[in-house]
Amino acid sequence: MKIALIGLGDIAVKAHLPVITQMENVEWVFCTRNPERLQQLAKKYHVKESYTDYRDLAKAGVDAVMIHSATSSHPMIAEYFLKLGVPVFVDKPLADNYQQCEQLYDLAESHQVPLFMGFNRRYIPLYQQFLPGVTGDNQTTPPLLSLRWEKHRHDLPGEARTFIFDDFIHPLDSINVNASISPDDTFVTRQFVQRGGQTLLGRLDVQWQQGETLFHASMNRQNGATMETVSANYQNVSYRFDSFTEGSCWQGNKEERLKLADWTPMLAAKGFHAMAEHWLEVVSAGKQSQSLTQRNLHSHLLAEHLVKQMK
Structure with missing residues (x-):
């Protein structure tokens, strides 16, 4: 299984990376706009593939993505991958308004792909x-x-x-x-x-x-x-x-x-451990x-x- 992690800010570094990088049978791909941070964390966690633009992940053959970027960017990034039929994990909140949340879940349903929320x-x-x-x-x-x-x-x-x-x-x-x-x-x-x-x-x-x-x-x-x-x-x-x-x-x-x-x-x-395990189960099943x-x-x-x- 190949999963991309988008956004390598504080929440990703403190709460997610120490957990998910220890999970077996998962190949991780890192993505952040900061090239120095990308290089540093890829080296630390022995990640071989990394990107500075999330749109490049479309050709990386990922099975799912995890979005840990700023709230304002969640809808745009989630929409991009849902339209590709890729399962999406988003740290809470999905968006800062209900209308966009409803639109994203409608999109997920139309493409028959899970949209998972990170409520630890x-x-x-x-x-x-x-x-x-x-x-x-x-x-x-x-x-x-x-x-x-x-x-x-x-x-x-x-x-x-x-x-x-x-x-x-x-x-x-x-x-x-x-x-x-x-x-x-x-x-x-x-x-x-x-x-x-x-x-x-x-x-x-x-x-x-x-x-x-x-x-x-x-x-x-x-x-x-x-x-x-x-x-x-x-x-x-x-x-x-x-x-x-x-x-x-x-x-x-x-x-x-x-x-x-x-x-x-x-x-x-x-x-965070149990949530990550549940997320991988959802990815494997292709539904939640x-x-x-x-x-x-x-x-x-x-x-x-x-x-x-x-x-």
Whole structure:
């Protein structure tokens, strides 16, 4: 299998390259506009074939591409390869607006080719082990009663569309386990901050209820520190995780500490290993489940709805 990686910025270097270059039976091709960075990383990871223009990959015979470039370039690059019938992986978000996302999925469907989204939090092993209904189907026993996902940053208010599509989409997608809530059934609160003559979004909270389950996503970018916490509740059982590696379970008025096995690699703990494996399975099959496509689209639909609520 031959897969091209397009865009060799921070996210690719920190989160993807250390994982994917260790996978067997894959020949990697690198592509970035920066020739010095291209040469440096190709040498480091022993990659024999590299390009500075993604359009040259069309004649390289690649079986799939992974797009890690800036959000603004995602639709153009994804469209190019979907039209060639090449499976595409895109780091979240697919685009910074829902209309382009819908158009790209329509294109993928018309060419019968998978369009995969890089939401690593769906694959966090600690949550998959202890939180039924959080990383997959919500129809579980015991039933999930509430899920609260908080992802906060320090001193980083921002323009609303960028705030929501590039960052808030993480907690938003993480609570969107059913991918079926109507945008009009969400309850939205927000805080703004004035800085440098601009009105910037400082905090955003979204809540909804489906059946007996309560969902809440929160992002405060005026927080005292950068942090991420996940809380989930079942019948008389409560969980809280302040990291991807350990947390607590309370049951019968007793606390039990939970943690991953010792020596679990950091990127495995953050879901990147399992996500990469799933991606390769999708490439091999030439298709992905309709439920996955639905969730990808629905999370972007909710993000667009939130942007409109900021006006």
